[in-house]
Every structure is written in C-alpha cells, then in structure tokens.
Amino acid sequence: MTRAPAGAPRLTTGASFVPEPHLLDSPRGRDWPRPPLAPLPPRDDPPSHADVVVVGAGPAGLAVASALWHHGVRDVVLLDRGGRACGRFFARTDLLGQHVLRSPYEHHPGVEGFRDCELLDFARLHWGRLTPTERREVRMAQAGHRSVVPVDVFEAYCEHLVTTHGVAERICRAVVREVLPADDQVVVHTDRGTVTARHVVLCPGEERVLAPSSWWDGGAAPPGVTYWDEPVARDARRQVVVGAGLTAAHLVTGALEAGREVHWVIRAPGEHYQCADVNAKFFRPEGRARIGGVPWADRLELFARYRRASIMFEFRPALERAEAGGRLVVHRGEDVTRIAAGPGGTVELRLAGGRRVAGDTAALALGTKPEIGLGLLPASAVGERDGWPELDERTLAYTHAPRVSVVGAAAGMVLGPAARNIDGHRVATARVAHAVAGSLRREGSSVDAPPRSEVKAGV
Numbered sequence: 001m002t003r004a005p006a007g008a009p010r011l012t013t014g015a016s017f018v019p020e021p022h023l024l025d026s027p028r029g030r031d032w033p034r035p036p037l038a039p040l041p042p043r044d045d046p047p048s049h050a051d052v053v054v055v056g057a058g059p060a061g062l063a064v065a066s067a068l069w070h071h072g073v074r075d076v077v078l079l080d081r082g083g084r085a086c087g088r089f090f091a092r093t094d095l096l097g098q099h100v101l102r103s104p105y106e107h108h109p110g111v112e113g114f115r116d117c118e119l120l121d122f123a124r125l126h127w128g129r130l131t132p133t134e135r136r137e138v139r140m141a142q143a144g145h146r147s148v149v150p151v152d153v154f155e156a157y158c159e160h161l162v163t164t165h166g167v168a169e170r171i172c173r174a175v176v177r178e179v180l181p182a183d184d185q186v187v188v189h190t191d192r193g194t195v196t197a198r199h200v201v202l203c204p205g206e207e208r209v210l211a212p213s214s215w216w217d218g219g220a221a222p223p224g225v226t227y228w229d230e231p232v233a234r235d236a237r238r239q240v241v242v243g244a245g246l247t248a249a250h251l252v253t254g255a256l257e258a259g260r261e262v263h264w265v266i267r268a269p270g271e272h273y274q275c276a277d278v279n280a281k282f283f284r285p286e287g288r289a290r291i292g293g294v295p296w297a298d299r300l301e302l303f304a305r306y307r308r309a310s311i312m313f314e315f316r317p318a319l320e321r322a323e324a325g326g327r328l329v330v331h332r333g334e335d336v337t338r339i340a341a342g343p344g345g346t347v348e349l350r351l352a353g354g355r356r357v358a359g360d361t362a363a364l365a366l367g368t369k370p371e372i373g374l375g376l377l378p379a380s381a382v383g384e385r386d387g388w389p390e391l392d393e394r395t396l397a398y399t400h401a402p403r404v405s406v407v408g409a410a411a412g413m414v415l416g417p418a419a420r421n422i423d424g425h426r427v428a429t430a431r432v433a434h435a436v437a438g439s440l441r442r443e444g445s446s447v448d449a450p451p452r453s454e455v456k457a458g459v
C-alpha cells in the first residue's frame with residue numbers, strides 16, 4: 001500500500017510501502033480532559049428486569065449500548081466480567097505494549113447512521129495533546145489515507161462514548177453463566193443474580209486458542225510456558241515466541257527491548273506483513289457481500305484463505321535488524337511438536353524438523369477463537385456448525401433463539417473476517433440495534449423516539 005506525502009517527508013518508493021517504525025511509539029497514559037460527566041463506578045448488582053441485556057462491555061458491547069441509546073432504548077444493562085467498558089481490550093494491549101491500533105481512524109465504535117462525534121473528530125478536538133507524528137496521522141486520515149490511531153486516543157474516545165451515551169450507569173460487574181431464551185423473554189443467570197430481558201445481545205469477544213494437547217500431557221502448561229495474554233517472567237534472558245501474528249510480533253519486540261535473546265517459531269514459510277488485520281475489501285460492502293448468502297463451503301474456504309496471521313509493516317525494520325544482528329533467531333516453516341521442562345529450569349520446544357529450541361520462558365500466541373454462545377445458550381439455540389452459530393443474516397439473531405443476537409467475532413460467517421474488528425462491530429451493531437429497537441417498539445416498550453435532527457438522511 002502506498003502512502004501519500006503529508007507534512008514531514010514520507011518514505012515512499014514507487015508503489016511499495018516503506019514503513020515508519022516510530023509510528024508504533026505513541027505515548028500511553030496521558031491525562032485526557034475528563035468528559036463533563038465523570039464516569040460512575042460500575043453498579044453493584046444487576047437489576048431483575050431490563051429491556052435489553054448486553055453480555056460483554058468491550059468495544060462491541062459499547063457500540064451496541066451507544067446505538068441503542070440513539071434508538072431511544074434506555075432500559076439497557078451491560079454485564080461484564082471486569083465491570084469496565086473495554087477493560088479487557090486495554091488490559092490486553094497494555095500487557096503486550098501495543099501503543100497504536102492496527103485499525104485506522106474510520107474504524108470506530110461510534111454509531112452508524114446517527115450524528116455523533118467520531119474517533120477522528122475526537123482526535124482533532126484534542127489536537128493540542130497529540131505529538132507531531134500523531135497529528136500527521138490525523139491529517140493522513142483526513143486525506144483518506146491509511147492512518148495509525150494511538151491506543152491513548154482510542155481509550156479516551158471510548159470513555160467519551162461511555163459518558164455521552166449513558167453507559168457508565170448501566171454497566172454491572174457480573175459473570176454471565178447461562179442465557180435461557182423463551183418465546184417472550186430471555187432469562188440471564190449471573191454470579192450476582194438473575195436478569196429477565198426482552199432481548200439479549202451477546203458480545204463476549206474471543207478467547208485465546210490453546211495449545212494442542214499433544215504438546216504436553218494435558219493439564220497446566222509446563223513451567224515457563226505462558227500465553228500471550230499472561231505476563232512473561234521479567235528475569236528471563238532467553239525467550240521463545242510461537243506464532244506469526246501481530247501479537248507474536250509484539251511479544252518478540254517486547255522481549256528484544258527487554259534485552260533478551262529471542263527465538264521465534266513460525267509455522268508458515270515466513271512472516272506476512274500487511275496493514276490491516278484482514279484484507280481491506282472485507283471492511284467494505286462488496287467484501288461482505290462475498291461471504292453473506294453464499295454457500296457454506298465457500299464461506300469456510302474464503303475465511304480460511306483470508307483470515308491469515310499477519311504483522312503491521314511498521315515492525316519489519318526492527319525485526320529484520322534484530323535478526324541480522326543475531327539477537328533474534330527465526331525458525332520459519334517449523335511446527336512445534338512437544339514442549340517440556342528442559343535442563344536447569346528451562347523450557348524446551350521440539351520442532352517437527354528435529355530441532356530443539358530452549359528458553360527461560362516460552363510465550364504462545366496461537367490466535368483467538370470467537371465465543372459463539374456455547375456454554376451460555378442451550379446447544380440447540382446456538383446450532384453450531386464448523387465452530388459457527390446459526391444466525392439470521394439480516395438481524396444477526398440466533399435462528400433458534402430470535403431474542404438473542406450477536407455482535408463481534410461470532411458473526412464472522414455472515415459479515416466476513418472483519419466481524420471481529422472494530423469496524424465489523426459497527427456494521428453488526430447497526431443491524432442488531434435496528435432490529436431490537438423495532439421489536440421493542442412493536443411490543444409496546446417505552447422507547448424514546450430519537451430526535452429527528454439526529455438521524456442522518458439517507459443512511
């Protein structure tokens with residue numbers, strides 16, 4: 001992808017994109033001005049009734065709650081394990097040392113079809129707090145080019161959404177254990193009580209993919225082995241990283257910055273660098289049309305082809321330098337077959353080619369897997385097929401439980417690989433919020449009419 005010159009000189013050579021690694025170095029933890037209404041602490045216990053229960057308050061749940069607010073639906077409760085909007089998202093990015101989003105400014109959890117302050121507007125409002133590099137990225141976004149969004153800006157924007165859409169007072173810290181759909185209501189059992197709702201929107205996100213059982217003999221991982229969403233021992237001097245995606249790249253970079261010697265095991269023949277998480281066409285209607293409504297086997301094939309681990313271009317120069325300097329050893333085209341304790345408290349990985357790689361610690365970044373409702377809903381309601389739920393393509397409601405719908409990665413077989421991304425949530429949210437608000441109105445719930453001036457003509 002080529003980036004046009006803007007402000008300071010851009011490093012572009014013909015049609016090939018030369019990355020600027022310093023884009024990854026956005027400051028984190030700046031003191032943003034608080035929105036006029038400071039967010040309230042999460043509610044203690046969920047209420048016994050609500051028009052809509054949203055399970056999960058990540059970027060997807062926040063988008064749903066904001067959209068319902070615009071639709072005039074006020075009796076909404078968000079149930080989240082951590083009790084903080086987008087808490088898990090920021091905990092994960094901070095643990096990895098990820099300071100910028102992979103998605104550009106136009107991907108934001110704001111509301112489609114309603115006038116609102118969007119992520120780019122928000123960044124412009126806080127121009128004085130942005131670094132010169134961050135300002136250039138805002139200009140890139142304004143000019144319609146790919147842009148890099150600081151996690152700091154995104155977090156402050158999420159807080160803005162929470163405050164301006166009445167979300168803070170609707171979040172309860174609770175673990176949802178069971179969602180039982182009936183004809184006229186849905187009963188949601190949590191560790192802090194039961195809520196009966198007219199509609200439930202599942203936004204539980206994704207969980208880490210676990211190592212195959214053949215890597216060790218079941219049970220807990222061998223000492224020294226961690227997953228990407230767990231802290232790595234600080235005193236490690238030699239670290240092995242397994243995986244080929246952006247998360248693995250963050251782990252490798254973090255380990256190099258901590259002065260460790262790193263061994264990186266990649267199953268594919270080599271690293272794959274690209275701007276976005278998935279091919280850009282899947283963020284557009286024509287890309288989504290390639291998956292929605294086509295035969296199931298074609299969807300699976302498309303998904304397998306395009307949902308491929310990749311790394312932002314900006315990582316490339318530093319990783320190549322580290323490899324050339326011998327601090328990073330990359331084992332390309334190698335499958336792990338076994339992980340076990342090694343001599344002297346180390347952990348040893350056996351590779352399919354016969355090689356053994358040892359480290360003080362091994363971090364596994366094997367990808368993520370959508371939560372599709374299994375374990376919460378009855379299996380008959382999920383209608384699981386090849387790991388995906390059976391959904392109404394128009395409303396994203398479960399075919400066998402029409403009062404329960406999904407926003408997030410679980411909608412992948414309808415919206416394509418971008419369903420797991422912030423932009424996919426916005427597309428899914430527009431469908432779900434419209435359907436849920438319409439149903440509540442038909443059933444006579446008190447839904448405020450959105451102010452006429454708020455609705456964008458023709459969207």
Ligand SMILES: Cc1cc2nc3c(=O)[nH]c(=O)nc-3n(C[C@H](O)[C@H](O)[C@H](O)COP(=O)(O)OP(=O)(O)OC[C@H]3O[C@@H](n4cnc5c(N)ncnc54)[C@H](O)[C@@H]3O)c2cc1C
Nearest residue numbers: 056058059060080081088101102103176204205408421422
């Ligand atoms: C490190 C990392 C970086 C990423 N960067 C980007 C990016 O830059 N741009 C982008 O578009 N996408 C990015 N993604 C993809 C990203 O996962 C999504 O954009 C976003 O986090 C998904 O939002 P979500 O609300 O679906 O899930 P989450 O953010 O995971 O939120 C789900 C919430 O639901 C809660 N929950 C789940 N089950 C229950 C239950 N039973 N009871 C109560 N609460 C429950 C969870 O605790 C969590 O708080 C990234 C992913 C990772 C892992």
